[in-house]
Amino acid sequence: MAYTGITPSARSRGMVREARHLLLTVAPGVTWIVIFLVLPSAYLMGVAFMTNGPYGLPEMPLSLESFRRLAGFGFLGWSPGNLYTLLRSLWQTLVSTGLVVIVAYPIAYYISTCRARWRPIMLLLVVVPSWTNQVIRTFGWMNLLAPGTPLSNLAEGLGFVAPNMGLYPSNFAVTLGLVYNFLPFMVLPLYAAFEKLDTAQVEAAQDLFASPVRAFWHAVFPQTLPGLLAGVVLVAIPAFGMYVIPELLGGGKGMMLGNLVANQFAGGANWPLGAAGAILMLIATFIGLFAMRRIGRRLGGGEEVVI
Amino acid sequence: MSDTTAADVIASPGVRPAEEAIAHEAARDASSIEMTGLHKRFGRDTVALDGVDLIIEPGEFFTLLGPSGCGKTTLLRILAGLEEADHGRLAIGGKDITEVPPHKRSVNTVFQSYALFPHLSVRENLAFGLKMRGLPPEEREARVAKIAEFIKLGDLVDRRVDQLSGGQRQRIALARALVNEPDVLLLDEPLSALDAGLRSQLQVELLRVQKRLGMTFVFVTHDQQEAMVMSDRIAVLNGGVIQQVGPPREVYEHPMNAFVARFMGHDNLYPVIARHGTRLSTPLGDLVTEDAGEGGLLLIRPETLDLLPGEVAGENHLPAVVGERLYRGSHAEYRLEVGESTLQATLNNRGRHLPDVGDRVTVSVAPGDLITLSE
Numbered sequence: 001m002a003y004t005g006i007t008p009s010a011r012s013r014g015m016v017r018e019a020r021h022l023l024l025t026v027a028p029g030v031t032w033i034v035i036f037l038v039l040p041s042a043y044l045m046g047v048a049f050m051t052n053g054p055y056g057l058p059e060m061p062l063s064l065e066s067f068r069r070l071a072g073f074g075f076l077g078w079s080p081g082n083l084y085t086l087l088r089s090l091w092q093t094l095v096s097t098g099l100v101v102i103v104a105y106p107i108a109y110y111i112s113t114c115r116a117r118w119r120p121i122m123l124l125l126v127v128v129p130s131w132t133n134q135v136i137r138t139f140g141w142m143n144l145l146a147p148g149t150p151l152s153n154l155a156e157g158l159g160f161v162a163p164n165m166g167l168y169p170s171n172f173a174v175t176l177g178l179v180y181n182f183l184p185f186m187v188l189p190l191y192a193a194f195e196k197l198d199t200a201q202v203e204a205a206q207d208l209f210a211s212p213v214r215a216f217w218h219a220v221f222p223q224t225l226p227g228l229l230a231g232v233v234l235v236a237i238p239a240f241g242m243y244v245i246p247e248l249l250g251g252g253k254g255m256m257l258g259n260l261v262a263n264q265f266a267g268g269a270n271w272p273l274g275a276a277g278a279i280l281m282l283i284a285t286f287i288g289l290f291a292m293r294r295i296g297r298r299l300g301g302g303e304e305v306v307i
Numbered sequence: 308m309s310d311t312t313a314a315d316v317i318a319s320p321g322v323r324p325a326e327e328a329i330a331h332e333a334a335r336d337a338s339s340i341e342m343t344g345l346h347k348r349f350g351r352d353t354v355a356l357d358g359v360d361l362i363i364e365p366g367e368f369f370t371l372l373g374p375s376g377c378g379k380t381t382l383l384r385i386l387a388g389l390e391e392a393d394h395g396r397l398a399i400g401g402k403d404i405t406e407v408p409p410h411k412r413s414v415n416t417v418f419q420s421y422a423l424f425p426h427l428s429v430r431e432n433l434a435f436g437l438k439m440r441g442l443p444p445e446e447r448e449a450r451v452a453k454i455a456e457f458i459k460l461g462d463l464v465d466r467r468v469d470q471l472s473g474g475q476r477q478r479i480a481l482a483r484a485l486v487n488e489p490d491v492l493l494l495d496e497p498l499s500a501l502d503a504g505l506r507s508q509l510q511v512e513l514l515r516v517q518k519r520l521g522m523t524f525v526f527v528t529h530d531q532q533e534a535m536v537m538s539d540r541i542a543v544l545n546g547g548v549i550q551q552v553g554p555p556r557e558v559y560e561h562p563m564n565a566f567v568a569r570f571m572g573h574d575n576l577y578p579v580i581a582r583h584g585t586r587l588s589t590p591l592g593d594l595v596t597e598d599a600g601e602g603g604l605l606l607i608r609p610e611t612l613d614l615l616p617g618e619v620a621g622e623n624h625l626p627a628v629v630g631e632r633l634y635r636g637s638h639a640e641y642r643l644e645v646g647e648s649t650l651q652a653t654l655n656n657r658g659r660h661l662p663d664v665g666d667r668v669t670v671s672v673a674p675g676d677l678i679t680l681s682e
Contacts, residue, residue: 203389204422206409208436208487215410218435222426 041282048275058271066276082260086280089257092171093240096178100186100235101228103179108190108227112197119195126187129180138177138248145173145249169251177245182238186231193227229296237285257281337400337413338365338490338523340386345395347381347547355381356392357547363540366521368514372534373544374570379527382544383493386525387416399490410439415484416493419500421476423468429479430464436487454486458516474505481513485520492517494526498533510536531571535559543567560608565682568606574651575607579679587679590648592625595674602679609653611676614641614662615669623677625650625670629662643670 048066050058072078111122129137144151147166155161167173197220205215243258250256257277264274340363347356355378363369371379384390385397388409397405404412415436423432430451437447455464458478463471471479477497484492494513498506514537517524528534534541535555543550543558543566551563562568568576579602581588585595589605596605618626630649631642639661641652650670654661662668 198420198422200418200420200422201424203387203409204416204418204424205435205439206389207387207414207416207418208483209410209439210435211408211410214439218439219424223424 044275044278047272048279050272052270052272058275066270066272069270069273070276070280085255085257085260088171088255089240090284092174092178092246092256093236096175096182096239097232097236099175099179100182101232104183104186104190104231105224105228107183108187108194111187111191112194123188123191127184130184134181134244135248137181138245141173141177141180142168142248145176168249169254171250171254173249174246174254174256177249178239178242181245182235185234185238189227189230189234190224191227193224197223225296229292233289233292236288240285240288241281339363339400340491340523340525341396341398341401342382343396343398345382345385345392345397347378347385347390347392354547356385359395359547359549361542361549361552363523363525365523368517368524368526368537368539370526370528370534370538370541371544372528372531372541372570374529377544378547379529379544380495381547383416383495383525383527386491387414387493388412389416413487413490414493415487415489415491416495417477417480417484417497419495419497421480421497423471423476423479423483425468427468428464429460429466429468429471432468432479433464433483433486435483440487450486454482458482458485473501474509477501477509478512481516485516485522489522491523491525494524496527496529499528499530506533513537543570545570561678562606562680564680565604568604568680573606573608575609577605577607577648579603579605585674587677591645591650594623594625594672594677596677596679597675598678600679602681604680604682606678606680607650607672608676609640609651610655611672612650612652612654613671614643614652614654615671616660616662617667617669619669619671621669621671623672623674627668627670629664629666629668632661632664634661643668645670 047058049062049064051061051063051065053059070082072080072082107126111119111126114122143149145166145168146152147164147168149166152161152166152168155167156163156165161167167176201219201223202215205219206212210218240256241258242256243262246254246256246259247262250259257280261274261277261281264270264277340361342359342361345356345359348354357378359378359382371382373379381390385392388404388407392405395405396403399412399414423429424435427435433451433454434447437450442450451464455461458481460478460482463475463479468476468479477500480497497513498509501509510533513524526534526537535558538555540552540554541558542552545566551558551567553561558567559571562571562573565576577589577591579587579589585597585599587594587596587605594605615624625645627643627645627650629641630644633640636656638656639654641654641662643650643652652670
């Protein structure tokens, strides 16, 4: 009502120009996302609710059969195989992400305390391994951990592994592979958080009666939390869906959700079941992200953790 | 702010003014500082402190003054416990604290960069020290409210740290240290990042706070003007050695050596060529002094000089030509040519005639204003 003095045509001309401007700047991105994310996801969603055909391809009619199969109900009644795969995926994600945090935190801190001209070189050293193909690096670990290698012999000698079993293939090898692979994704955001930190603040905390441990906990840790959470997201989500590492290092006992899904598509086994598995992964990821945001908001003292 | 005062009274009903005063007297006795033979070396050949002996009295506003790299900040960090001396002892209130870690010292610091915690609100910043010492939340709140009233923080306590200006940060940093009621407050160039106007305003405020609390303040600065305005006593440091300790007037008017004189802003230093009793022979000419010292340098402070028009014969009269005049309103600064030498003079502007550049004048100085010092 306040604009009644301005001629309607002038107002609408301005709005049209603004809308056109918005359309031109946003359209390319939106188009990209629609074609390569929204449509395939919708297709996947549709496939998940279809029936498995004789060659593993989706057919009508719509059914919930895939989700029943995913939950473990087969021709021979219920079996826990898929449930184990889901739990193994969650467990591997949790353990490897936790280990990555424990290994990356001191590395990132150490790099941030180095002389300014050494820091880029140290960061480069952290990142360089990931320039090699992931499959090749994983084959490298297979050679390092196979039975008869020094590491395997050591583990056998110490009684961690049954004789002649070697460290690979095993769940342990998968965890190791995941930690190794995702370490740079944690070091980089943590380093960024440490670099912003003013060392005088540590001294200020000590000056204000905080013991070294409490100075770390109250002055340093909360300030690195946004970096830590960003790192957790960068590590945990791809680790949860990881295919190559459990495929190569896990053997039959180390399968994760990603392998389950891939098998349904690759072997021509069951597209609708694979699609249902992919949707399950998507839902689990969203739940994880949501939980991270909540944790971040609570621990970050109200500071929004952008993920 | 009046409702804060009311809340303060309600929150701490047990503390009566008399009790507070008694507690304060006790605290004052605990706040003397005694340094004996402090040495500090960084790496192999950087000597930061080379034998510092110093006693700071309770309730003093004490300033460590010197150029960068003179060791003043190192000394302050040793007082805070953030740096450990290689040799020597340090005692506060008669208790040896040489090996006490920083978090167990009743000493708080206002850092040069302020070092406020960006992840905490201003209120949480202020309460940080109290929380670390394990005070219950109600008492923390009461004391934060009290300090906010005292430093006149107003609604700043409800802001985020990144919403504060430089001057506001400075005052929060001061309040964050003072709220712990330490025996000694250390200030590491706390005003150096502020512009001139704000700086002189905060100098006055800081001085007022110190006088009202009667707390021992150890202040580090490289600005001799600031040191003179603020301090009860000044220690001038150079090369990790204390050059002179004394009240501002003494350090300014009777510097012990050429370094102190130059650092306090004196340029009129001349070698004494020969001495016959009280008569000194200098490049400016012969001058009579009351100073009986054996120093080989003559110091003439610019503000002790008088200018007479034309050539006037007399004792301690020197013929000169005006080389430069800087008119500053309240006073004027002159560069005078006396023979081959130049002499700086500062004259009060009290409606007198101001000589112009090129004028012939006579410089006059009282024998009592001439002092000699060692190189």
